[in-house]
Amino acid sequence: MDASSDQIAPALLGWYDACARVLPWRAPPGAPPPDPYRVWLSEVMLQQTTVAAVKGYFAAFTRRWPTVTALAAADEAEVMAAWAGLGYYARARNLLACAREVAARGGAFPDSEAELRVLPGLGAYTAAAVAAIAFGRRAVVVDANVERVVARLFAIGDALPGARPAIRVAAEAITPDRRAGDFAQAMMDLGATICTARAPRCLLCPLSGPCAARAGGEPERYPVKAAKKPRPQRVGRAFWIERDEAVWLVRRAGRGMLGGMRALPDDGWSARGDGAGPPPLAGPWDSAGTVTHGFTHFGLDLHLSVYLGRDWASLPAGVGEWWPLARLDEAGLPTLFAKAARLALAGTGDGD
DNA sequence: CATCCGTGGGC
């Protein structure tokens, strides 16, 4: 750290006081901390997810479940359906598990980073963020924004993830004893609006003075990242079985891809990916077309087959339910199957 | 430490 390290927090907090984003889960700069439930809920929703995507879900969750105790009392199926479309569904399973742990201890979140860290779904980042933002604790909050800002401030040229220890040491050095929550949120605002991954707006940056990457002329070069692996393509089939204005939906296994979510029956593409798994009944099947979808680590071409017969007795008992088409938007289908359902209802596939 | 786990937007 150079001699200017102790000037970084004051400069950043001054900028935050003037320019903080107004967000539904956030208190104004310098104000008392907001409800820990809202801080925790927002932080979990914001894991790997944009502010714009979270806003609607945050409003819906807090309206439906105003307290952690109310959320703890919800059925898992309701929570999973409410989370549908937001992605990374293990977050929703851990969210409910965490709510139930907190409710069991009287409905109050623990106020220390160490105690928060052991709750389901709270890793190093989220435990530090909740401790700082909801409880005013000094905690070193390191997310992707902080990694980028710090890597640029100190021109840390080692590639991620190997550079993480050095980045943490640097973040620790600039984290103030007071207003650690505002500092963390200021770093994230800076990363989201000024010190962006591409085309950083250094002319507007309150830290451009001490920034080593700015001085070097290529701030966008930081942080250096390891090369990514190629993303394979898989093929699968899903099956639309309709009867009396209702469609047969199943519940996916509790772990793995789209775990715990309602879904169309499929051929097991998440495990095999060759499109050759068995259908839930013999058929005959008509093609309704293909849905393309991109997941984090593979792409998927999902061929949708429609059953027009009446041999429903062969459907495996107890693993599915007839869902009324009129209420399909309440089923909580993840995006892949929402696309497939749209295709089936439109009835205008590409015919393959 | 590497891998798995969604989604939508920006360029």
Next chain:
DNA sequence: TGCCCAAGGAT
């Protein structure tokens, strides 16, 4: 259009 990216966690 394809790729990168976003307030990461669990295993």
